[in-house]
Amino acid sequence: MEEILELLENNSKLSEEQIAVMLGKTVEEVHETIKKFEDENVILGYNTLINWEKTGKEDVTALIELKVTPQRGEGFDKVAERIYRYPQVKACYLMSGGFDITVIVEGKTMKQVALFVAQKLAPLEHVLSTATHFVLKKYKDKGTIFEEKTKDDREAIIL
Amino acid sequence: MNMSEMISPTIKGIPPSGIRKFFDLVNEMKDAISLSIGEPDFVTPWNVREAGIYSLEKGHTHYSPNAGFMELRVEICKYLSRKYNVDYNPKNQVIVTVGGSEAIDIALRSLVSPGDEVIIPEPSYVSYKPCAILAGAKPVTLNLRVEDEFRLTPELLEKAITPKTKVLILPFPNNPTGAIMTKEDLDKIVDVLKDKNIVVLSDEIYAELTYGGKHISIASYPEMKDKTLMINGFSKSYAMTGWRLGYTCGHPDLIAAMYKIHQYAIMCSPTTAQYAAVEALKNSDSDIQMMNREYNRRRRVMVDGFRKIGLDCFEPLGAFYVFPCIKSTGLNSEQFCERLLSEEKVAIIPGTAFGECGEGFIRACYAYSTENIIEALKRVGKFVNSL
Numbered sequence: 001m002e003e004i005l006e007l008l009e010n011n012s013k014l015s016e017e018q019i020a021v022m023l024g025k026t027v028e029e030v031h032e033t034i035k036k037f038e039d040e041n042v043i044l045g046y047n048t049l050i051n052w053e054k055t056g057k058e059d060v061t062a063l064i065e066l067k068v069t070p071q072r073g074e075g076f077d078k079v080a081e082r083i084y085r086y087p088q089v090k091a092c093y094l095m096s097g098g099f100d101i102t103v104i105v106e107g108k109t110m111k112q113v114a115l116f117v118a119q120k121l122a123p124l125e126h127v128l129s130t131a132t133h134f135v136l137k138k139y140k141d142k143g144t145i146f147e148e149k150t151k152d153d154r155e156a157i158i159l
Numbered sequence: 160m161n162m163s164e165m166i167s168p169t170i171k172g173i174p175p176s177g178i179r180k181f182f183d184l185v186n187e188m189k190d191a192i193s194l195s196i197g198e199p200d201f202v203t204p205w206n207v208r209e210a211g212i213y214s215l216e217k218g219h220t221h222y223s224p225n226a227g228f229m230e231l232r233v234e235i236c237k238y239l240s241r242k243y244n245v246d247y248n249p250k251n252q253v254i255v256t257v258g259g260s261e262a263i264d265i266a267l268r269s270l271v272s273p274g275d276e277v278i279i280p281e282p283s284y285v286s287y288k289p290c291a292i293l294a295g296a297k298p299v300t301l302n303l304r305v306e307d308e309f310r311l312t313p314e315l316l317e318k319a320i321t322p323k324t325k326v327l328i329l330p331f332p333n334n335p336t337g338a339i340m341t342k343e344d345l346d347k348i349v350d351v352l353k354d355k356n357i358v359v360l361s362d363e364i365y366a367e368l369t370y371g372g373k374h375i376s377i378a379s380y381p382e383m384k385d386k387t388l389m390i391n392g393f394s395k396s397y398a399m400t401g402w403r404l405g406y407t408c409g410h411p412d413l414i415a416a417m418y419k420i421h422q423y424a425i426m427c428s429p430t431t432a433q434y435a436a437v438e439a440l441k442n443s444d445s446d447i448q449m450m451n452r453e454y455n456r457r458r459r460v461m462v463d464g465f466r467k468i469g470l471d472c473f474e475p476l477g478a479f480y481v482f483p484c485i486k487s488t489g490l491n492s493e494q495f496c497e498r499l500l501s502e503e504k505v506a507i508i509p510g511t512a513f514g515e516c517g518e519g520f521i522r523a524c525y526a527y528s529t530e531n532i533i534e535a536l537k538r539v540g541k542f543v544n545s546l
């Protein structure tokens with residue numbers, strides 16, 4: 001039943017009826033499986049991937065590298081929690097390698113994001129340093145290429 | 160000079176493809192949607208395209224060895240051994256061809272003398288019969304039956320065999336019916352063929368596209384291996400139709416004969432495509448799997464859709480076609496497809512394009528996005544209800 005997850009991950013608009021046909025299952029089976037995934041927090045939500053740039057909405061996204069001192073008994077989790085609770089923070093990952101935490105922040109302007117970093121992230125206890133990188137252009141997100149042609153340009157007829 | 164009089168009578172006797180004839184209509188229609196194309200909608204996996212591009216960057220723009228690069232032939236043999244349990248020697252049992260198409264042509268030309276009979280089960284792919292005729296053979300069509308789910312049965316085969324039979328075309332998984340041959344089906348066919356001097360031309364171009372069970376090659380029967388010429392390629396399995404690359408494997412003597420034609424008439428297959436194909440064979444199993452699963456889901460959507468419309472539709476377990484029966488509508492295949500196209504703007508191919516016994520059926524391809532399939536089915540439903 002993993003396949004249901006793959007289908008929904010690519011297209012959360014699929015109805016239970018459609019999924020049932022695609023997988024050769026009954027609608028009840030599909031309904032029960034999805035409900036179970038929702039109850040167990042395997043399915044966390046049904047988001048829509050939007051290319052905001054096309055709407056004229058001017059948003060900025062930044063990727064911020066944080067170096068952090070881990071805390072006795074709780075490692076990085078406590079610091080991370082203080083960070084990811086901010087609604088401006090869209091993603092937050094613990095990293096291996098040259099720094100410790102990646103924070104993806106969205107804001108209306110560069111200034112707004114920079115202030116957020118300066119006022120909220122940098123002063124946090126245990127945060128040693130921050131490095132902010134602004135996103136200039138999104139080519140691909142969540143497995144989807146933004147400017148991909150989707151037209152079927154096959155010859156109308158071959159043998 | 161009247162050029163038309165200069166054309167060979169053999170060629171004049173071959174009708175143009177029934178599919179082409181029908182689809183000049185489609186090209187003129189702007190907003191038609193289609194279930195008619197016989198090729199994957201997927202683009203070749205990126206790693207494979209990238210390998211082709213890289214070969215160009217490196218300047219690999221020359222002829223390859225006539226039979227294809229050794230590295231590719233080795234990979235082909237490894238693949239066939241791993242997937243279908245058939246072992247060939249890359250040195251003298253493989254030719255890399257310009258699609259499965261070339262392999263069909265040069266195989267028949269290598270085998271047939273005037274008057275020899277070639278058994279062609281129908282409905283099937285449109286090129287066997289013309290290629291047989293061009294080779295000087297007498298094509299003998301064998302009508303497969305919907306009651307058998309369009310599988311080849313030993314009874315039908317025995318009836319078609321005569322002392323003049325030289326070649327049997329074994330086209331499974333089948334275009335246009337989507338039929339496959341299971342191990343049990345093949346066992347019986349092998350019983351008929353094992354003591355006969357008949358070469359089996361096994362067109363396994365859709366071998367990766369079976370649903371529910373793995374494809375079985377007739378060449379994997381030890382008693383059939385030397386009598387079988389396997390035809391396969393990259394077009395359908397790796398979504399590489401435009402690269403024009405296929406291959407054929409079989410008895411060294413037959414391969415040596417075909418090699419002559421290939422060498423003189425073709426020279427070698429496209430070099431860029433061969434570099435890409437090596438990458439495909441080495442590193443694209445997961446892409447094949449992904450495409451197979453996607454086709455399978457669309458297949459279920461399509462079979463379910465036609466059945467809900469009220470058209471009989473046996474469950475096709477291979478390739479990417481369904482072959483529903485439209486006899487209940489009172490129309491014949493061409494009428495059905497022409498009216499469907501003009502009234503609802505959906506292009507589907509009449510079964511008759513694949514042999515006379517395709518009458519009463521249509522071929523719908525599911526190598527389309529699910530949205531396209533659902534919209535097309537909606538229109539077909541509307542059309543059938545209006546009759």
Ligand SMILES: Cc1ncc(COP(=O)(O)O)c(C=O)c1O
Nearest residue numbers: 258259260284334364392394405
């Ligand atoms: C059954 C069958 N064999 C062979 C071919 C030829 O394929 P290619 O020449 O692209 O390998 C096709 C193409 O549609 C086919 O359907």
